[in-house]
Amino acid sequence: MGRRNDTRQKGAGGWLMLALGGLLAANIEAQTASPSWRAVANEQGRRIEVDTSSVRREKEGIFATSRLIMAREMRDTRSGETYHYIQTTSRYDCKTRATATLRRSFVKADDSTIRTDDMPNAAQLPVRSRTMDDAVLRELCRPMAATQPAATQPRLSNREQLERIRDAIKTRL
Numbered sequence: 001m002g003r004r005n006d007t008r009q010k011g012a013g014g015w016l017m018l019a020l021g022g023l024l025a026a027n028i029e030a031q032t033a034s035p036s037w038r039a040v041a042n043e044q045g046r047r048i049e050v051d052t053s054s055v056r057r058e059k060e061g062i063f064a065t066s067r068l069i070m071a072r073e074m075r076d077t078r079s080g081e082t083y084h085y086i087q088t089t090s091r092y093d094c095k096t097r098a099t100a101t102l103r104r105s106f107v108k109a110d111d112s113t114i115r116t117d118d119m120p121n122a123a124q125l126p127v128r129s130r131t132m133d134d135a136v137l138r139e140l141c142r143p144m145a146a147t148q149p150a151a152t153q154p155r156l157s158n159r160e161q162l163e164r165i166r167d168a169i170k171t172r173l
Contacts, residue, residue: 035065041135045071048132050139054089062092062140067107068132076106076114084109091124094141098124099133 035051042048047069054065066088073082083106091100100122106114127133 037067040066040139041132043132046132048136050136055140060091062094063089063102064092064136064140065089066136073109079106079114081108081114083107083114092137092140093124094137096124097127097137099127099137100124 034053036053037049038052039047039049049067049069051065051067054063056063067085068088069085070083073084075082085107087105087107088101089103091102093099101119102122103116103118105116108114127137
């Protein structure tokens, strides 16, 4: 007798794999989602926005992408081209109130990048009070509430997510 294409043959294990596959696909799509910018500080023709979807809380500190948007375009001294904002990826240390810029990009108004500087060995620099960097640090170091958007929650690896899903399914069976 030929093989039947009956979903009932899959059993609990087959449905579990389908559910895990769907959740994994949804997680990958969420991780590649477009940036979600939120204004954190304004000061005399400059504004800092943080990409809330980029925030990662790790042992070394909080990693986040932000951008300093200028009211008018500025000239890059190296290339001679004008840029509208500087986008940075930085590590923030809430305990020592310090930050280190790991990557910096100069970006035009049309979102094309003029140049990017990687700084993997950047020194942690103290954040001075009442500065725009202080506003970013305070925003990122706030205790997380249960109602905070999922984008700012610590991200789990795919393996950790699968383990949590398996545990949840086991407790329901």
